[in-house]
Amino acid sequence: MSRAVRFVPLALLLLFLAFVAWRLTVPSDTTIRSKLEGKPVPAFALPPAIAGRATFGSADLATGQPRIVNFFASWCVPCIAEAPVLRDLKAKGVRIDGIAVRDRPEDVAEFLKENGDPYQRIGSDTQSSVQMTLGSSGVPESFVVDGRGIIRYQHVGPIMPQDLDRVLAELEKAK
Amino acid sequence: MKRLFAALILLASPAWADSNLPPAQWADRQLPDPKQEAEAKALMEQLRCLVCQGQSIADSDADLAGDMRNMVRTRIASGQHPAEVRRWLIERYGNWVSYKPPVEPATWPLWAAPLILLLGGAWLARARLKRGKP
Numbered sequence: 319m320s321r322a323v324r325f326v327p328l329a330l331l332l333l334f335l336a337f338v339a340w341r342l343t344v345p346s347d348t349t350i351r352s353k354l355e356g357k358p359v360p361a362f363a364l365p366p367a368i369a370g371r372a373t374f375g376s377a378d379l380a381t382g383q384p385r386i387v388n389f390f391a392s393w394c395v396p397c398i399a400e401a402p403v404l405r406d407l408k409a410k411g412v413r414i415d416g417i418a419v420r421d422r423p424e425d426v427a428e429f430l431k432e433n434g435d436p437y438q439r440i441g442s443d444t445q446s447s448v449q450m451t452l453g454s455s456g457v458p459e460s461f462v463v464d465g466r467g468i469i470r471y472q473h474v475g476p477i478m479p480q481d482l483d484r485v486l487a488e489l490e491k492a493k
Numbered sequence: 494m495k496r497l498f499a500a501l502i503l504l505a506s507p508a509w510a511d512s513n514l515p516p517a518q519w520a521d522r523q524l525p526d527p528k529q530e531a532e533a534k535a536l537m538e539q540l541r542c543l544v545c546q547g548q549s550i551a552d553s554d555a556d557l558a559g560d561m562r563n564m565v566r567t568r569i570a571s572g573q574h575p576a577e578v579r580r581w582l583i584e585r586y587g588n589w590v591s592y593k594p595p596v597e598p599a600t601w602p603l604w605a606a607p608l609i610l611l612l613g614g615a616w617l618a619r620a621r622l623k624r625g626k627p
Contacts, residue, residue, distance in 0.1 A: 350543055353587050393512045420512035421554055445517045446560035453585030455543035455557065 346351025352461075352472045354452030359387075361466050362448045367418040367426045374415050374439040380467030384492035385413040386485075387461045388437070389449060391421050392429035394457040401433035407482075408436040412489060416440040419449055419457050419484035460485070464492035511556050519566035526570070533566045536575040540565070549592065566586035576609045585598065 354360070357429060363375035379385065388404065390397040407415060416437035418426045426440070443449055452469070462471040462485070471488040473481065524530040537551040544555035550562055568578045582590045594600045 348546055350586055350589065353585055391512060420514045420560075422513060425513065444514060445563055446557055447564060449557075450561065450564060450582070450585065455586070476496075 327470045337467045349474050350455045351474065352469070354469050355472055357469060359469055360451050362421075362451050364417065364448060367416070367421065367440040367442035368423050368430075372439040373441040375441075376467065378439070379415075379463045380465060381413075382465040383413060384462060384464045384470070384489050385415060385438075385458055386489070387415050387417065387452075387463055389417050389419055389443075389454055389457050389459045390429075391419045392425035393421070394419075396476040397429075397458045398433055399478070400458050401436070403477045403479060403482060404436040405434045406479075407477075410486070411442060412486075413438055417443050417448060419443050419446055457473070462488045462492050514556075516556075516559045517563035519563040519570075520597075521562070522566075524570055529569050532575050533562075533569040536569070536578060537562055537565055540579070541590050541592060543586065571591055572599070 359376045359379055364373050366373040373487050379387070386407065390400070406458045414437070418440060421442065421444070423442070426442075430437075430438060441448070449455075454461075454472070454475070458476050460473040460477055461469050462473075464470050470492040471485075473485060477485055524533060534551065538549050540550045540561065541547045542550050542553035542555055542558040542561070544557050545553050548558075550558040550565070565578055569575065569580075579591055579593075588595060594603060596604055
């Protein structure tokens with residue numbers, strides 16, 4: 319066995335350790351992104367989340383103007399942090415539709431009373447089925463849908479003030 | 494104050510709360526037809542939970558995993574083939590959502606690895622066996 323070959327196991331070990339050290343310092347991204355970006359919104363219909371409030375379905379999204387579809391829930395704490403940013407977006411003229419995930423009408427009403435109501439229409443998704451239909455994996459999550467009903471951008475997690483520019487840029491692109 | 498509290502909670506990932514709604518009808522209930530239930534169960538064990546990543550939806554207690562089990566059982570009960578349900582989810586979440594990797598260019602090393610290792614082992618053993626001969 320030649321001298322160089324003897325060091326192969328050691329080299330392999332060092333390579334392995336380097337890989338471990340790299341993954342420990344740069345953990346892999348565990349965000350699950352929807353594969354539907356760039357594709358039309360799959361068909362869905364939603365019952366209203368609150369009696370008397372308008373709801374919507376996939377067919378109501380192609381309105382000629384880009385809009386945001388926002389998954390939220392009264393039991394979702396980050397949604398409280400997101401609420402002021404959604405109000406900002408609404409004040410800037412952005413049309414937002416809400417989907418209340420696994421929620422009860424009275425809880426949704428209470429949540430909107432406390433945190434403001436940025437939504438044009440609100441649907442109720444009690445079995446997360448529309449959430450799965452859109453490839454979303456949690457609340458809050460937002461989708462930018464263009465005027466032809468095509469998903470242009472997905473934002474995972476709450477839209478925080480620092481994300482506002484990105485979301486507005488995506489809305490602009492979707493025009 | 495409330496906003497500060499909410500911001501602090503954001504830092505603690507386990508605090509992303511659960512909903513108040515009871516589990517969906519077929520989340521924790523077996524299908525009446527044992528054959529369909531067996532198909533659904535086998536599929537659920539191969540689908541990854543989107544919340545507690547690393548668990549299958551059969552093992553996870555997350556609300557969304559319950560809703561996914563409900564979806565799987567409902568679709569199987571309505572006559573869909575398990576492969577169709579898996580494809581539906583892969584279209585939305587990518588191959589990541591399935592524990593059964595597809596055979597495609599990106600995954601060929603995965604499928605070829607056992608064969609390559611076996612051949613490598615045979616080659617090593619052959620060298621050694623030859624040497625052992627008198």
